[in-house]
Amino acid sequence: xxxxxxxxxxxxxxxxxxxxxxxxxxxxxxxxxxxxxxxxxxxxxxxxxxxxxxxxxxxxxxxxxxxxxxxxxxxxxxxxxxxxxxxxxxxxxxxxxxxxxxxxxxxxxxxxxxxxxxxxxxxxxxxxxxxxxxxxxxxxxxxxxxxxxxxxxxxxxxxxxxxxxxxxxxxxxxxxxxxxxxxxxxxxxxxxxxxxxxxxxx
Amino acid sequence: xxxxxxxxxxxxxxxxxxxxxxxxxxxxxxxxxxxxxxxxxxxxxxxxxxxxxxxxxxxxxxxxxxxxxxxxxxxxxxxxxxxxxxxxxxxxxxxxxxxxxxxxxxxxxxxxxxxxxxxxxxxxxxxxxxxxxxxxxxxxxxxxxxxxxxxxxxxxxxxxxxxxxxxxxxxxxxxxxxxxxxxxxxxxxxxxxxxxxxxxxx
Amino acid sequence: xxxxxxxxxxxxxxxxxxxxxxxxxxxxxxxxxxxxxxxxxxxxxxxxxxxxxxxxxxxxxxxxxxxxxxxxxxxxxxxxxxxxxxxxxxxxxxxxxxxxxxxxxxxxxxxxxxxxxxxxxxxxxxxxxxxxxxxxxxxxxxxxxxxxxxxxxxxxxxxxxxxxxxxxxxxxxxxxxxxxxxxxxxxxxxxxxxxxxxxxxx
Amino acid sequence: xxxxxxxxxxxxxxxxxxxxxxxxxxxxxxxxxxxxxxxxxxxxxxxxxxxxxxxxxxxxxxxxxxxxxxxxxxxxxxxxxxxxxxxxxxxxxxxxxxxxxxxxxxxxxxxxxxxxxxxxxxxxxxxxxxxxxxxxxxxxxxxxxxxxxxxxxxxxxxxxxxxxxxxxxxxxxxxxxxxxxxxxxxxxxxxxxxxxxxxxxx
DNA sequence: TCTTAACCGAGACGGTACGTCGGGTCTTCAC
DNA sequence: GTGAAGACCCGACGTACCGTCTCGGTTAAGA
Numbered sequence: 001x002x003x004x005x006x007x008x009x010x011x012x013x014x015x016x017x018x019x020x021x022x023x024x025x026x027x028x029x030x031x032x033x034x035x036x037x038x039x040x041x042x043x044x045x046x047x048x049x050x051x052x053x054x055x056x057x058x059x060x061x062x063x064x065x066x067x068x069x070x071x072x073x074x075x076x077x078x079x080x081x082x083x084x085x086x087x088x089x090x091x092x093x094x095x096x097x098x099x100x101x102x103x104x105x106x107x108x109x110x111x112x113x114x115x116x117x118x119x120x121x122x123x124x125x126x127x128x129x130x131x132x133x134x135x136x137x138x139x140x141x142x143x144x145x146x147x148x149x150x151x152x153x154x155x156x157x158x159x160x161x162x163x164x165x166x167x168x169x170x171x172x173x174x175x176x177x178x179x180x181x182x183x184x185x186x187x188x189x190x191x192x193x194x195x196x197x198x199x200x201x202x
Numbered sequence: 203x204x205x206x207x208x209x210x211x212x213x214x215x216x217x218x219x220x221x222x223x224x225x226x227x228x229x230x231x232x233x234x235x236x237x238x239x240x241x242x243x244x245x246x247x248x249x250x251x252x253x254x255x256x257x258x259x260x261x262x263x264x265x266x267x268x269x270x271x272x273x274x275x276x277x278x279x280x281x282x283x284x285x286x287x288x289x290x291x292x293x294x295x296x297x298x299x300x301x302x303x304x305x306x307x308x309x310x311x312x313x314x315x316x317x318x319x320x321x322x323x324x325x326x327x328x329x330x331x332x333x334x335x336x337x338x339x340x341x342x343x344x345x346x347x348x349x350x351x352x353x354x355x356x357x358x359x360x361x362x363x364x365x366x367x368x369x370x371x372x373x374x375x376x377x378x379x380x381x382x383x384x385x386x387x388x389x390x391x392x393x394x395x396x397x398x399x400x401x402x403x404x
Numbered sequence: 405x406x407x408x409x410x411x412x413x414x415x416x417x418x419x420x421x422x423x424x425x426x427x428x429x430x431x432x433x434x435x436x437x438x439x440x441x442x443x444x445x446x447x448x449x450x451x452x453x454x455x456x457x458x459x460x461x462x463x464x465x466x467x468x469x470x471x472x473x474x475x476x477x478x479x480x481x482x483x484x485x486x487x488x489x490x491x492x493x494x495x496x497x498x499x500x501x502x503x504x505x506x507x508x509x510x511x512x513x514x515x516x517x518x519x520x521x522x523x524x525x526x527x528x529x530x531x532x533x534x535x536x537x538x539x540x541x542x543x544x545x546x547x548x549x550x551x552x553x554x555x556x557x558x559x560x561x562x563x564x565x566x567x568x569x570x571x572x573x574x575x576x577x578x579x580x581x582x583x584x585x586x587x588x589x590x591x592x593x594x595x596x597x598x599x600x601x602x603x604x605x606x
Numbered sequence: 607x608x609x610x611x612x613x614x615x616x617x618x619x620x621x622x623x624x625x626x627x628x629x630x631x632x633x634x635x636x637x638x639x640x641x642x643x644x645x646x647x648x649x650x651x652x653x654x655x656x657x658x659x660x661x662x663x664x665x666x667x668x669x670x671x672x673x674x675x676x677x678x679x680x681x682x683x684x685x686x687x688x689x690x691x692x693x694x695x696x697x698x699x700x701x702x703x704x705x706x707x708x709x710x711x712x713x714x715x716x717x718x719x720x721x722x723x724x725x726x727x728x729x730x731x732x733x734x735x736x737x738x739x740x741x742x743x744x745x746x747x748x749x750x751x752x753x754x755x756x757x758x759x760x761x762x763x764x765x766x767x768x769x770x771x772x773x774x775x776x777x778x779x780x781x782x783x784x785x786x787x788x789x790x791x792x793x794x795x796x797x798x799x800x801x802x803x804x805x806x807x808x
Numbered sequence: 809t810c811t812t813a814a815c816c817g818a819g820a821c822g823g824t825a826c827g828t829c830g831g832g833t834c835t836t837c838a839c
Numbered sequence: 840g841t842g843a844a845g846a847c848c849c850g851a852c853g854t855a856c857c858g859t860c861t862c863g864g865t866t867a868a869g870a
Binding site: 575 | 638640718724725739764767773775777779784785791795798799801802803
């Protein structure tokens with residue numbers, strides 16, 4: 001993957017590809033990202049090293065695909081967020097979900113690994129933005145636009161900024177462990193953000 | 203360092219220590235964090251590898267000290283933030299300064315390196331929190347308390363939350379390159395945050 | 405080849421066969437025998453690897469055929485040696501020719517390669533003996549028998565021994581570079597051998 | 607070795623050196639020269655690969671040293687050949703000994719390996735000539751000179767030529783397996799050679 | 809004339825070994 | 840007596856080839 005993967009169009013072995021991605025996920029969980037080696041992935045997957053080097057340019061790219069293969073959206077199937085009409089309640093639900101995901105030990109190690117890759121590889125980061133983040137962000141913005149139409153959010157609010165205010169604090173507390181990452185914290189962030197962009201204010 | 207460094211109290215060679223930290227900084231800038239090696243540091247510093255292993259437990263710890271040695275506060279000398287009486291203006295000044303620092307190419311590579319270490323090493327992260335972040339955060343909170351006393355900020359505002367709202371968006375945009383990191387962005391974040399915790403609101 | 409090659413009797417592509425043998429000779433000359441690889445032969449010959457593996461059992465066998473294809477006798481056409489009636493002069497001529505062949509740089513590398521194969525592969529050596537050496541040796545012995553009839557050589561001389569005395573010193577000097585390989589040396593070897601088996605002596 | 611080995615003068619580990627040479631000899635006997643790998647030598651010797659690469663430039667050089675370490679003369683202790691006064695009998699004894707050595711399966715594989723190296727590496731061949739062959743040849747020539755003084759050998763005989771006639775046939779039969787390698791063959795070669803250079807003849 | 813099966817170029821695959829880099833430990837020697 | 844120098848064992852790197860195995864695409868027998 002990394003670039004598009006076209007099933008059936010090449011002689012690439014789908015069996016090997018899945019074995020590699022699976023072994024990569026297993027090893028990240030077992031030994032951590034820093035001690036992950038191509039050699040161990042190949043061995044665990046029952047695959048020659050060359051088969052990895054043939055299809056991925058770097059260890060980071062393998063990790064990237066291994067993790068994305070888990071969360072990849074079915075193409076064309078748009079992400080949908082709850083829209084009960086109550087913006088604050090809906091946002092609390094999704095931010096709490098994010099907090100819960102970050103708190104799940106099964107996700108922690110791989111996502112840290114992925115994040116490390118993105119920090120040091122701008123190209124990979126751009127690909128991640130395009131393939132994963134953008135669709136999700138668009139869904140979130142759509143919910144915010146719905147709130148704008150309902151008069152629950154300033155009409156002139158910069159939606160990228162709103163998303164930053166909502167998610168960056170959660171992301172940073174998780175990444176750097178600078179404070180407790182709880183549902184209460186999620187709620188407080190949402191409340192503050194909604195307040196900041198309330199039509200009544202200002 | 204990492205643990206306390208007591209100048210003069212041991213037989214440790216200060217000359218070697220400085221050479222190692224300097225070589226580390228130079229190499230991070232030259233070859234990047236990923237390709238930084240203890241051997242290269244020792245060779246560049248004109249030092250035996252053992253001299254590094256004797257005093258630091260890991261490569262991360264060396265990098266940590268190398269970067270901290272640059273920004274270390276003189277002990278006992280508290281950080282002071284501007285307090286003109288205008289909270290929003292004062293905050294814009296300090297957040298803009300943060301943005302400027304992140305935008306400086308000379309700081310970018312080493313800070314990314316340090317951040318990567320903190321992400322994967324909770325112990326180092328705690329030390330960083332204690333030695334670097336806490337004093338600065340305390341200074342920022344002091345400015346916020348001053349604003350509370352002046353009636354420019356809600357008296358019951360959770361100051362940790364306020365700091366998260368102020369700094370996390372900047373940090374995340376820098377780390378993941380998810381959007382432009384400009385003075386305008388800094389201003390917008392400050393305005394939104396101040397609005398969220400304005401005494402008039404809610 | 406190695407075993408018989410029957411042109412026309414199979415679907416084997418003569419074009420591919422020639423391309424493989426030619427590429428093998430070219431590569432032995434270019435990179436030497438030690439660095440010769442099947443992949444390189446296939447690539448140079450514009451041939452799939454399988455086509456080589458289909459028809460030859462080992463790299464040695466390909467090299468063997470590649471070199472033999474150069475020197476192969478037309479079947480049925482016996483080798484003939486000069487027979488002027490003067491044994492010593494005739495032998496000097498053929499041993500000098502052998503020395504000249506060994507001294508030709510174009511022959512040196514391939515013959516060393518072939519010799520290495522024969523040293524380590526008894527089966528190939530037997531085949532070489534049968535296909536190449538035996539006919540030539542028989543021609544040489546015929547000349548010696550002629551000399552016996554002419555009373556220039558002991559009637560009871562062991563002809564295999566005579567040939568060993570004549571050729572082994574030249575072969576060894578060439579292979580191990582233990583001394584100068586000149587026409588004078590060839591002459592000296594012939595003179596000593598003829599003397600050793602002179603009817604007058606003993 | 608290969609170049610001089612100066613015990614005690616460097617930090618080189620004699621224990622590792624001996625383990626490597628021993629493992630090399632064992633593996634040549636077990637799997638043959640063609641399948642001998644540096645990796646296997648290192649593993650068997652309980653040594654890092656780098657320790658081999660640090661001290662030897664090639665696999666051939668290791669093999670060379672491994673075999674030479676067996677036959678190396680004590681420096682200063684000259685080789686002595688039998689001198690009973692009967693040249694032919696004495697020569698038969700030493701050539702028979704050579705035949706016996708070649709026939710010993712324990713020597714066959716390693717000496718073939720060494721010979722292959724010498725064929726393809728002129729530098730190594732020169733070193734072998736200087737370190738091993740020359741002293742032995744000199745001893746043989748001394749015996750021949752003794753025979754010259756005793757009137758059993760032509761005074762003007764080229765001793766290098768005599769040695770070639772004596773040893774090359776044995777060497778070639780062994781290397782290429784072109785005929786039986788027996789004590790009778792050794793005797794016949796000696797008899798012919800002695801005859802060729804008999805003072806009475808010519 | 810039309811199958812049809814062997815042969816072909818191509819190259820992916822699971823592997824072994826290469827020669828190099830660097831990790832962290834341990835020893836030696838010069839200052 | 841410290842500390843630079845660097846040898847040591849080890850693990851992993853990324854590459855080259857090994858010999859096997861499909862893949863489609865000719866191509867030449869024989870039906």
